[in-house]
Amino acid sequence: MSILKPLKAWKHLAKKPHTIKYPYEExxxxxxxRLPTDRLRGFHSNDLDKCIGCGLCGKICMNKAITYEEIxxxxxxxxxxxxxxxxxxxxxxCYCGLCVEICPTKSLKLTPNFKLISSDRKKFKFMPTxxxxxxxxxxxxxxxxxxxxxxxxxxxxxxxx
Amino acid sequence: MKEYELFIGPQxxxxxxxxxxxxxxxxxxxxxxxCNVGYLHRGFEKLMESRxxxxxxxxxxxxxxxxxxxxEAAYSMAVEQLMGWEIPDRARYIRTIVLELARISAYLMAxxxxxxSIGIYxxxxxxMGDRDYILDIFEQLTGARVYHIYIWPGGVRWDIPADLPHLxxxxxxxxxxxxxxxxxxxxxxxxxxxxxxxxxxxPCNKAIEWGVTGPNLRACGYxxxxxxxxxxxxxxxxxxxxxSYPDLGKFDAHEAGDAYTRMIVRRLEIEQSIRxxxxxxxxxxxxxxxxxxxxxxxWKVPEGYAFSRVESSxxxxxxxxxxxxxxxxxxxxxxxxxxxxxxxxxxxxxxxxNIADVSQILFSLDICPPDIDR
Numbered sequence: 020m021s022i023l024k025p026l027k028a029w030k031h032l033a034k035k036p037h038t039i040k041y042p043y044e045e046x047x048x049x050x051x052x053r054l055p056t057d058r059l060r061g062f063h064s065n066d067l068d069k070c071i072g073c074g075l076c077g078k079i080c081m082n083k084a085i086t087y088e089e090i091x092x093x094x095x096x097x098x099x100x101x102x103x104x105x106x107x108x109x110x111x112x113c114y115c116g117l118c119v120e121i122c123p124t125k126s127l128k129l130t131p132n133f134k135l136i137s138s139d140r141k142k143f144k145f146m147p148t149x150x151x152x153x154x155x156x157x158x159x160x161x162x163x164x165x166x167x168x169x170x171x172x173x174x175x176x177x178x179x180x
Numbered sequence: 181m182k183e184y185e186l187f188i189g190p191q192x193x194x195x196x197x198x199x200x201x202x203x204x205x206x207x208x209x210x211x212x213x214x215c216n217v218g219y220l221h222r223g224f225e226k227l228m229e230s231r232x233x234x235x236x237x238x239x240x241x242x243x244x245x246x247x248x249x250x251x252e253a254a255y256s257m258a259v260e261q262l263m264g265w266e267i268p269d270r271a272r273y274i275r276t277i278v279l280e281l282a283r284i285s286a287y288l289m290a291x292x293x294x295x296x297s298i299g300i301y302x303x304x305x306x307x308m309g310d311r312d313y314i315l316d317i318f319e320q321l322t323g324a325r326v327y328h329i330y331i332w333p334g335g336v337r338w339d340i341p342a343d344l345p346h347l348x349x350x351x352x353x354x355x356x357x358x359x360x361x362x363x364x365x366x367x368x369x370x371x372x373x374x375x376x377x378x379x380x381x382x383p384c385n386k387a388i389e390w391g392v393t394g395p396n397l398r399a400c401g402y403x404x405x406x407x408x409x410x411x412x413x414x415x416x417x418x419x420x421x422x423x424s425y426p427d428l429g430k431f432d433a434h435e436a437g438d439a440y441t442r443m444i445v446r447r448l449e450i451e452q453s454i455r456x457x458x459x460x461x462x463x464x465x466x467x468x469x470x471x472x473x474x475x476x477x478x479w480k481v482p483e484g485y486a487f488s489r490v491e492s493s494x495x496x497x498x499x500x501x502x503x504x505x506x507x508x509x510x511x512x513x514x515x516x517x518x519x520x521x522x523x524x525x526x527x528x529x530x531x532x533x534n535i536a537d538v539s540q541i542l543f544s545l546d547i548c549p550p551d552i553d554r
Contacts, residue, residue: 020368020369020370020373020432021368021369021370022370024364024365024368024369025300025364025365025369025371027361027364027365028302028361028364028365037309037312038309055319056319056320056323058319058320058321058322058323058338058341059319059323059324060323060324075477078477079232079234079235079476079477081231081232081235081238081239113238113327114324115237115238115327115329116323116329117234117235117237117238117476121476121477129323
């Protein structure tokens with residue numbers, strides 16, 4: 020027991036803080052940024068060509084976050100299975116990853132992207148596609164995702180109608 | 181002086197989360213305390229009855245927020261008992277490492293919030309920061325920082341990445357260094373001695389009768405630890421000591437069962453946890469990390485009931501699981517340590533306490549309201 024010992028905490032005055040500012044300042048290098056690890060369970064990515072629309076991910080999801088949307092153009096491409104693909108509501112998703120573990124074709128995956136900011140709650144529900152991959156800031160490129168889903172239907176004729 | 185009533189919580193920094201105490205106060209002394217919970221009720225036990233066996237894993241971890249892994253481990257152990265599974269050796273060691281890392285992070289949180297309650301605000305800043313280095317390990321190992329969903333029936337979800345033992349060792353060395361500073365600022369601080377010794381005493385002869393477990397019971401002088409008495413994971417192959425009053429190592433033993441002894445026991449158990457993780461990393465065998473699961477949507481667990489228990493940083497967690505051989509459990513009962521500590525014990529030991537000591541008594545019991553309101 021001592022009265023003076025707690026004063027040792029003063030030496031921390033000259034030390035750098037644990038935390039870093041966000042958005043990252045220019046001098047922060049990549050190692051300090053504490054980028055998310057590869058295993059981090061963030062938003063999904065789905066290979067729409069590989070997915071067979073079996074519906075197991077929606078059955079195991081206990082938050083009922085997964086619904087399905089039909090993409091009729093997929094059939095014209097001559098793909099096996101049913102032409103429905105999962106749409107995930109990130110307002111409900113708890114990122115447990117059971118849907119990924121149960122996926123028979125391993126087309127559904129979790130990516131380290133975790134940032135999604137929007138004032139519109141409808142934007143939290145979208146169809147994961149392959150474009151949701153690692154980008155430098157680990158933010159979902161929402162325009163790219165939405166564009167990709169639209170693009171998919173465009174590619175197979177809807178755009179021409 | 182006239183008696184008056186005082187409500188502490190649920191929105192109060194001096195309360196252990198989303199719960200409330202209704203105090204009857206005479207001058208500065210509490211004459212009666214009544215616990216008021218229900219602010220966090222999510223109906224876990226009932227909800228588990230309507231979910232498949234595997235769907236319960238992401239749910240059980242929410243029963244104890246600072247230390248979710250104990251729930252996953254206890255639930256998984258109960259399911260393994262029903263299935264008659266023997267988990268692989270590597271999984272047992274990985275479970276030990278995860279549970280002990282979670283224990284350290286929960287103790288850091290407990291120590292930080294306790295120090296805040298007696299006015300030493302440096303420690304909460306440090307301990308919450310240091311805890312994040314453990315969460316970094318969890319992020320690499322389990323893919324999440326708080327709710328890991330990592331311990332599954334039959335083993336663990338993923339194997340340890342090749343570079344992780346190095347990071348764990350680095351973090352443990354860092355925490356060991358930091359513990360010396362914690363000692364200087366909190367555990368050998370005159371303020372801590374004056375505030376905590378003799379405060380909030382659990383009568384040692386009543387402790388078992390009241391259902392006290394974990395560090396709070398060990399502070400009363402009972403060397404009771406589920407890890408030793410009924411070893412689960414790989415604790416039977418690992419050498420560690422049960423810290424109990426009056427054997428408090430380099431710290432002086434004062435009174436049994438008071439806030440001082442409870443916090444010192446927690447401080448010393450961090451060292452034991454570090455010791456356990458180092459041994460487990462060394463002894464970890466190669467091999468499989470999980471047994472093959474049946475199809476989750478058609479997984480029927482054989483009829484029967486099982487009880488499993490796990491030592492958490494708060495006390496003893498127990499899971500009683502009943503199955504009728506169906507797709508879903510019939511009944512799951514959770515025995516949480518905070519239920520006894522927060523309601524039964526706190527109401528009794530708050531009587532006669534000073535108002536200024538109420539929050540430090542509650543924090544020294546390390547109450548976690550989600551497991552009261554489960």
